[in-house]
Amino acid sequence: MTDNQLPIISLRGLTKSFGDKPVLRGIDLEVQPGHVLGYIGPNGAGKTTTVKILIGMLPEFEGSATVCGHDVAREPLEVKRRIGYVPESAALYDTLTPLEYLRFVGQLYGLDPQEVERRAREMLGLFDLTAELDRRMSTFSKGMRQKVLITAGMIHNPDVLFLDEPLSGLDANSVVTVKEIIARLARRGKTIFYCSHVMDVVERVCDRIVIINNGEIIADGSFEQLREMNKAASLERLFTQLTSSGGHEAVADRFIEAFEVESSAHG
Amino acid sequence: MVRLSLWLLDGLRPLFRLLGVDYGQLRATIQVKLTLDGRRRSGHMQGIEGKDRNVFVWTLFFYAFMGVFVGMVGVHTASPLVGLTIVHAFVMVMVGLSLIADFSSVLLDPTDNVILLPRPIDSRTLLVARVTHVTLYLGSLALSISAATLIAGAIVIGWWFVPVFLGTLACSVALVVFFVHVFYLLAMRLMDVERFRDVILYVQMVMTVVVVGAYQILPRLMDYKQLLSLQIDDRWWVYICPPAWMAAPVHLLAGHPSQAAVILTVLAVAVPVLGLTAVVGVLAPGFQRALAQAELNPVQRNEASVQPGRPRSWGYRLSRWVTGHPAERAAFELIWQIASRDRPFKMRTYPTVAFLLLFGCLFLLGDSREVAKTLAQLPETQKFLFLLYFACMMGPTAIFQQKFTTQPEAAWLYYALPLEYPGQVLLGAFKVMAIRFVALGFAAMAILALVIWRAAILGDVLFAACATLLVSALQAWLFARKFPFSEAFGMAQSSGRLGRSVLWMIFPAVLAGFHFVLRWIHPCTVVGAAPLVFILAVLMLRGYGQLTWPALLRASR
Numbered sequence: 001m002t003d004n005q006l007p008i009i010s011l012r013g014l015t016k017s018f019g020d021k022p023v024l025r026g027i028d029l030e031v032q033p034g035h036v037l038g039y040i041g042p043n044g045a046g047k048t049t050t051v052k053i054l055i056g057m058l059p060e061f062e063g064s065a066t067v068c069g070h071d072v073a074r075e076p077l078e079v080k081r082r083i084g085y086v087p088e089s090a091a092l093y094d095t096l097t098p099l100e101y102l103r104f105v106g107q108l109y110g111l112d113p114q115e116v117e118r119r120a121r122e123m124l125g126l127f128d129l130t131a132e133l134d135r136r137m138s139t140f141s142k143g144m145r146q147k148v149l150i151t152a153g154m155i156h157n158p159d160v161l162f163l164d165e166p167l168s169g170l171d172a173n174s175v176v177t178v179k180e181i182i183a184r185l186a187r188r189g190k191t192i193f194y195c196s197h198v199m200d201v202v203e204r205v206c207d208r209i210v211i212i213n214n215g216e217i218i219a220d221g222s223f224e225q226l227r228e229m230n231k232a233a234s235l236e237r238l239f240t241q242l243t244s245s246g247g248h249e250a251v252a253d254r255f256i257e258a259f260e261v262e263s264s265a266h267g
Numbered sequence: 268m269v270r271l272s273l274w275l276l277d278g279l280r281p282l283f284r285l286l287g288v289d290y291g292q293l294r295a296t297i298q299v300k301l302t303l304d305g306r307r308r309s310g311h312m313q314g315i316e317g318k319d320r321n322v323f324v325w326t327l328f329f330y331a332f333m334g335v336f337v338g339m340v341g342v343h344t345a346s347p348l349v350g351l352t353i354v355h356a357f358v359m360v361m362v363g364l365s366l367i368a369d370f371s372s373v374l375l376d377p378t379d380n381v382i383l384l385p386r387p388i389d390s391r392t393l394l395v396a397r398v399t400h401v402t403l404y405l406g407s408l409a410l411s412i413s414a415a416t417l418i419a420g421a422i423v424i425g426w427w428f429v430p431v432f433l434g435t436l437a438c439s440v441a442l443v444v445f446f447v448h449v450f451y452l453l454a455m456r457l458m459d460v461e462r463f464r465d466v467i468l469y470v471q472m473v474m475t476v477v478v479v480g481a482y483q484i485l486p487r488l489m490d491y492k493q494l495l496s497l498q499i500d501d502r503w504w505v506y507i508c509p510p511a512w513m514a515a516p517v518h519l520l521a522g523h524p525s526q527a528a529v530i531l532t533v534l535a536v537a538v539p540v541l542g543l544t545a546v547v548g549v550l551a552p553g554f555q556r557a558l559a560q561a562e563l564n565p566v567q568r569n570e571a572s573v574q575p576g577r578p579r580s581w582g583y584r585l586s587r588w589v590t591g592h593p594a595e596r597a598a599f600e601l602i603w604q605i606a607s608r609d610r611p612f613k614m615r616t617y618p619t620v621a622f623l624l625l626f627g628c629l630f631l632l633g634d635s636r637e638v639a640k641t642l643a644q645l646p647e648t649q650k651f652l653f654l655l656y657f658a659c660m661m662g663p664t665a666i667f668q669q670k671f672t673t674q675p676e677a678a679w680l681y682y683a684l685p686l687e688y689p690g691q692v693l694l695g696a697f698k699v700m701a702i703r704f705v706a707l708g709f710a711a712m713a714i715l716a717l718v719i720w721r722a723a724i725l726g727d728v729l730f731a732a733c734a735t736l737l738v739s740a741l742q743a744w745l746f747a748r749k750f751p752f753s754e755a756f757g758m759a760q761s762s763g764r765l766g767r768s769v770l771w772m773i774f775p776a777v778l779a780g781f782h783f784v785l786r787w788i789h790p791c792t793v794v795g796a797a798p799l800v801f802i803l804a805v806l807m808l809r810g811y812g813q814l815t816w817p818a819l820l821r822a823s824r
Contacts, residue, residue, distance in 0.1 A: 057384045080387035091381035093299065095306035100299070107295035108386040136306075 006069070008033045008160060008191045009054065013063035016049055023049045025215040026063070031208075033159075036182060036192040038206030040199070042243050046215045047195045048088060051162050054193070055085045068159055081109065084158035086166045088195075090145040094138040098124055098148045101137065102155060109156040116155065123151045127174060142169030150178065160191045167201060179205055203235040213243045269301045272403050288392045296388070296396040297403070304404065327411040330361065333478075338415030342423045347521050348528070351432075351514030352505075354416050355439050358409050359510055363443045364474040365408055366401075367450070367467060405440050424521055431520060435513040438539040442509055445542030448550040468610050475618040480625050505531060512538070582607070582699075589698050594686055595812065598695025602669070602751050606703055609752075611673050616665050620708045623661055627654055627712050631719075642719070649786075651716040651724055655731035656779040658712035660772065663739040665704035669696045670749040678753030689750070690814030696751035697743045697811065701736070709735050726794040727782070733800040734778040740807040741774065748819055 007030035014027040024046045031037050041047050052058045053065055056076035064071065070078040093101060099120055106116025124133060127147040137145060146169045153161065163182075167175050182192055182205055196202050202209060203223055211219040219226055219242055223235060232238035240248065276283075276294060283290050305323045337357045344350035383393065413436060420428040454463050505511040505527065515531030582603030590596040606612060631641070631650060672678075681692055713728045778800075785792045 055385045057380075077387045077389055080385060083385075085385040087381050087385075089381060093303055093382065095303055096299065100302065104295050104299045105382075105386065108292050108383075108388055110289075110291060110387075 005032055007031055008068055009037075009193065010066045011050075011054075011063065012065075014050070014053065014065055015062040016046075016053065016058070016060075023215050024053075024061075027212070027215070027217060029210065029217065029220075031191055031193070033191050034186055034189045035208055036186045036194060036206045038202035038209040039193060039195045039212070040197070040202055040209065040239065041212040045212045045243075047212065048164060050212075051085075051164055051193065051195060054079075055083055055162055056080050082158055083160045083162060084153040084156065085162045086149050086153040086164060088164035088168075090142060090149060090169075092137050092145055092148060095136055097134050097136055098129060098151075099133045101148065102152055105152045106155055111156060119155050120151065123155065124148070126177075127151070143171055143174065146170055147174065158190070160193065161185065162193045162195075164195045165197065166194070167196075167198065175201075199234070199236040199239055209235070211239060211242055218242050269298060269305065272301055273298060275403075276399070283395065286391070286395055288395045289388070292388050292392050293396050293399070296383075296393075297400055300396075300400045301403070327407060330408060331411040331414050334412040335415040337412065338417075338419050341416045342419040346518065346523065347424065348505075348511065348514045348518040348523070351416075351435075351517055352508070352511045354413060355435070355510035355513040358412050358436065358439050359443050360477065361412055362405050362408055362440055363447055364470060364477065366405065366443065366447045367470045367474075401444070402440075405444070409436050409440050420517075424517065427520065428517060431516050435516055435535060438535055439510070439513050441539035441543050442513075445539065445546055445550075448546050452550055464610065468614060471614060472618050472621065476621045476625060506534070509538070580604075585702065589702070590695060592688075592691045592694075592812070594688070594691035595695040595698075598692040598751065599698055600695075602696045602699040603703075605672075605752060606699055609672065612668070612671070612752075615671065616668050616704050619661065619665060620704065620711055623658055623708045624711050624715070627657060627715055630654070630657070631715075645719050646721070649783075651720050651727065652731075652779055652783060654712050654716045655709075655728065656734075656775050656782075658709045659731060659735040659738055659778065660775040661708065663705055663735065663742045665708070666697060666700050666739050666743050666747050668704075669700050669747060669751045670754045672752035673755070675753050675755045678750050681750045681753070686816075688813050689816055689819050690812045692750060693743070693747065693814060693819075694808060694812035697739075697747065697808070701739055705735060705739050726790065726797075727786070730782055730785075730793040730797040730800065733797045733804065734775070734782070737800050737804040737807070738775055738778070740804045740811065744807050744811045748814065750819075 009029070009031040011027050011029040014024050014029075015022070016024040027046075027050060039047055039050065049058070053061050054067055054072060056072050056079050059073055059076065061073070064073075066072065067079045068082045070082075072079050093104075096104070099117065102120035102124075103113055103116050106120070107113060121130075121133065124130065124147065127150075129144065129147060132140070132144065137148065140148070146166070150166055153163070167178060170178065179201070182194070186192060186207075194202065194206055206223075208222055209219070209226060210217055219230075219238075221229070226235075226238055227233075230238050230241055232241055273294065276297060280290055283293060337354055341350040341354040344353075413432070417429060417432060420432055454466060458466070512531045512535035515528045515535055519525075519528040519532055580603075582600055586596050586599045586603070590599045606616075630653065631645060681689065686692065709732060713732070716724060717728065782793060785796055
């Protein structure tokens with residue numbers, strides 16, 4: 001894990017707006033292979049938009065974005081072949097079984113169907129889904145769907161993995177497993193782009209943290225570096241220091257007052 | 268079905284290679300799409316419960332069956348132009364409606380983009396996959412509808428009919444694809460996605476009614492002697508009637524050479540070709556762009572929000588009048604709002620009202636050929652009783668719909684609330700259903716009856732209204748003991764179904780008999796008896812509202 005390699009993800013002046021509402025206002029970011037990057041920010045900060053641009057889902061943007069040495073706008077297929085994506089919304093074809101779904105996804109990457117099936121059985125089995133392999137996913141719980149999504153994002157052995165809230169809905173054991181998988185992938189030189197709201201997971205899993213707010217990067221560094229700079233004990237503290245005007249105590253007080261104090265107007 | 272289609276595709280493999288498509292990806296995509304189609308419920312069959320395996324195959328059989336009637340009309344007419352115009356019109360309407368009703372859920376499915384866009388599949392392969400999928404789907408629909416015509420035509424007209432007819436069938440489908448694309452683009456340009464989905468819902472409802480109505484109306488059509496001997500090639504409107512274009516080639520080849528037939532034949536080939544070119548070149552990309560824009564731009568989706576300053580809706584105003592207990596009122600307002608917004612729910616309930624009207628009209632006319640004469644004689648009969656009690660029998664079934672939803676898990680709320688009488692929630696829901704659906708269906712029939720029989724039957728309408736309320740109340744009290752919107756659609760409910768349907772039949776029949784006897788004594792007695800029935804219904808509803816937790820939990824076991 002040397003930092004003088006060529007960056008595997010590189011963003012320069014990335015700008016994107018929906019209509020007249022700017023979402024990203026010039027993101028500059030370089031990620032080296034083998035890193036686990038935590039990409040965090042408040043709701044609506046532009047996290048998902050950044051990821052969608054990086055994986056080639058949003059072809060129209062300003063600035064430049066390269067992944068694995070390929071320009072995202074010009075060679076989206078080359079990029080898509082080498083990355084995996086676990087979306088935030090649990091979008092699956094509900095009426096398929098996990099095995100059917102993974103076979104489909106594998107074929108889109110040009111993998112041999114038998115090999116896909118072998119991998120799918122193995123990977124889902126490790127997630128305790130062996131008994132559900134041939135059941136339709138419409139009956140699945142959120143955690144079970146998430147396991148299928150994670151498997152679908154990794155089944156083609158991508159070099160870069162984009163994870164958007166990958167642990168949501170998972171039980172504690174699976175959370176530990178996925179965290180271990182992430183650490184091991186990084187050790188093998190894979191790059192992980194990790195978006196999340198769960199600060200303590202980001203704090204522990206990621207070796208570099210980028211905080212964005214209103215479409216701009218406001219902090220970038222390892223957790224230790226950020227802690228040094230801002231004198232915050234935890235990532236959560238740090239995050240709230242940087243992304244809000246503070247006053248959480250006052251907000252909490254007023255929240256409680258709203259239901260404790262009877263308004264005279266309503267009598 | 269899936270296997271057959273894939274086998275067909277494998278045969279065309281060199282062609283796809285030639286188009287520069289990744290065949291492996293194409294095959295995988297189409298396989299998944301067809302599997303999904305087979306497991307999805309078709310627009311007008313969403314109401315049908317049961318095994319959802321092979322729904323598509325079942326739909327095809329159904330269409331083929333309807334196609335028999337159409338085919339009989341098609342080959343029975345004196346000139347092939349008239350008969351085939353009817354066949355093509357039917358194919359176009361069915362294909363167009365299915366394209367809008369069933370396929371819009373496919374086209375507007377945001378899952379599709381989230382799943383496919385991050386994968387290394389190029390846009391050409393994706394486009395070809397979509398086009399192939401649509402072609403397979405529509406082709407099998409069109410073929411099953413016209414299978415009977417094809418066979419009958421081959422026998423009656425000659426073997427050459429088969430290739431010519433298949434050719435015109437392909438042109439018909441192409442034309443419909445063009446029209447639907449224009450419709451989609453216009454709709455997307457004029458309204459936002461949410462409104463658009465509403466429009467599609469209405470199309471689905473129309474389709475439901477058309478499918479069932481066609482069943483009833485087509486056999487009647489066959490007897491119209493006039494139609495059989497009709498000649499239309501000298502009418503001006505054939506030139507703007509696409510089904511007539513499609514009928515022209517067979518007409519021409521069957522030995523009716525006329526200037527009109529030649530012009531129509533040219534139109535039949537030229538317009539679909541131009542249309543398809545427009546679809547591929549302009550409309551499809553434009554549509555994809557519009558869709559992507561609508562999807563990726565959640566910021567502008569203000570349609571789903573309710574303006575805070577807006578005057579309170581009908582539901583709120585009504586709730587003050589018709590509800591008592593706070594829990595009942597809260598339930599009323601909630602169910603009222605969901606009933607007006609939840610699409611699957613509307614899909615299940617509103618067509619019932621349309622059916623009522625449709626069957627009511629058909630019933631009044633009977634199988635008579637002379638509509639005007641029958642109508643003139645109606646006021647002397649007492650057929651309005653059937654009309655009113657038909658509504659009384661069908662309407663209250665809506666009560667039973669209140670428990671169904673696509674999000675049953677949200678019903679945890681009721682169990683978490685400190686409700687003393689959970690029956691109040693049921694009562695609130697009942698009142699919404701009674702007002703929005705039962706009253707609507709009854710009103711439709713009552714207005715129909717009043718238009719024909721005039722004010723003379725006002726008293727009868729009043730009595731029948733009270734009777735309908737009583738039947739609804741009884742049905743609620745006996746069978747609707749589950750919280751509103753607490754069960755998934757299509758949950759099979761075998762227990763008590765027989766008893767329920769028998770009661771639906773018998774109880775309204777008994778009331779109708781009672782009504783008839785009262786009228787026989789003196790027409791005014793019905794007015795006097797109405798309040799009694801009304802009070803009975805109110806008492807029953809009071810009991811319904813006081814159902815306790817144990818009663819409810821017993822029911823859900």
